[in-house]
Amino acid sequence: MLYPELFRQLESVRWDMDKDIPWQSFDATRLTDEQAQTIKMNAITEWAALPATEMFLRDNRHDSDFSAFMSIWFFEEQKHSLVLMEYLKRFSPQHAPTEQELHEVRFDFDPAPPLETLMLHFCGEIRLNHWYRRAAEWHTEPVIKHIYTTLSQDEARHGGAYLRYMKRAMEKFGDEARSAFTKVGVLMASARRTAQALHPTNLHVNKALFPNDTIQSRVPDPDWLEHWLDKQIKFDAVWENKVGDRILHNLSLLMNRSFKTVQELNRYRKELAASLGPKPEYQGA
Numbered sequence: 467m468l469y470p471e472l473f474r475q476l477e478s479v480r481w482d483m484d485k486d487i488p489w490q491s492f493d494a495t496r497l498t499d500e501q502a503q504t505i506k507m508n509a510i511t512e513w514a515a516l517p518a519t520e521m522f523l524r525d526n527r528h529d530s531d532f533s534a535f536m537s538i539w540f541f542e543e544q545k546h547s548l549v550l551m552e553y554l555k556r557f558s559p560q561h562a563p564t565e566q567e568l569h570e571v572r573f574d575f576d577p578a579p580p581l582e583t584l585m586l587h588f589c590g591e592i593r594l595n596h597w598y599r600r601a602a603e604w605h606t607e608p609v610i611k612h613i614y615t616t617l618s619q620d621e622a623r624h625g626g627a628y629l630r631y632m633k634r635a636m637e638k639f640g641d642e643a644r645s646a647f648t649k650v651g652v653l654m655a656s657a658r659r660t661a662q663a664l665h666p667t668n669l670h671v672n673k674a675l676f677p678n679d680t681i682q683s684r685v686p687d688p689d690w691l692e693h694w695l696d697k698q699i700k701f702d703a704v705w706e707n708k709v710g711d712r713i714l715h716n717l718s719l720l721m722n723r724s725f726k727t728v729q730e731l732n733r734y735r736k737e738l739a740a741s742l743g744p745k746p747e748y749q750g751a
Contacts, residue, residue: 468634469534472627476538479623481616483549488612492557496607502558504601504698505610507690509550510563511667514571514681515543518587518666521575525583532631539624546617553610563686570684575671581635581646584628589654590666591625592712594618600699629716636720641738644721648735651717655710655728663691 481487519540526532547568554562598618602611635643654664662668667681668691678684682691695701714725725731 467531468630469531472535472630473538476542476623483545483552487549488609489556492609493607494557497557497610501605501607501610502554502561504690504694505550505554506561506563507685507687507694509547509554510567510571510685511681512543512547512550513568514667515540517572517575525577525580535627535631542620542624546620549613553613567686571681573672573675576673579646581639581643582650584632584635585647585650586654586666588625588628588632589650589713591621591628593665593709595621595625596705596709597695597699597701600701600705604699629720632720641742645735645738645742647717647720648731648738651713652728652732652735655713655731663695
């Protein structure tokens, strides 16, 4: 089991919201309403770890080890939402999200293949690590800069934990797992070619609720994410390439092959698909 070791590792580096956030360094002259509004949206988005955890537990009933790890991931992700809300309550209370705004992003996700979902969230952690690094650079107020840096480091550790479970899945399921990981990897490493940000909170997950079935569609300003990325933190092609490169690098280590481009990964995906042959299409989301 991976859970006991991951618990010890993450426990050893866990930060304390009272002791490790330099609240006393707040500079009111360095925080704008525009910036506070983006913090609110990030706080609501992080709250969506709640329905994601419910999905993980439902779709991984066969895997008690991974389900136990969710106790760590869920705690730390909800803590991200909490520290952002604490910042707003202290320094810009008019922007703090309401309980109803938080509850709005809790809804049922349709069932989906566990291996593909694992890879999707691994890529999501890599992407969020880079988004928060850019957010820390964009913000001018010192406390929120520190918070975003702290959150980005958590997301990187979460990605590392998911990678451990991906390696274990390959040991158990072989090419079936490799096929699932490369399929999602091709999609998520090609994000610069898509019209919208590819992150789990921006993907459709409940057919019955379409089009109001993404996390981002249910926040107070559904258009904020693209504006935040394009106009505010300026997550441009250089940064998007960094995300793609990290995905390719980690898949290279995982598969023990070199993938320098998405095209190389896609060729390997096709090799795996040919060797596995056709399989029934999954009926979930």
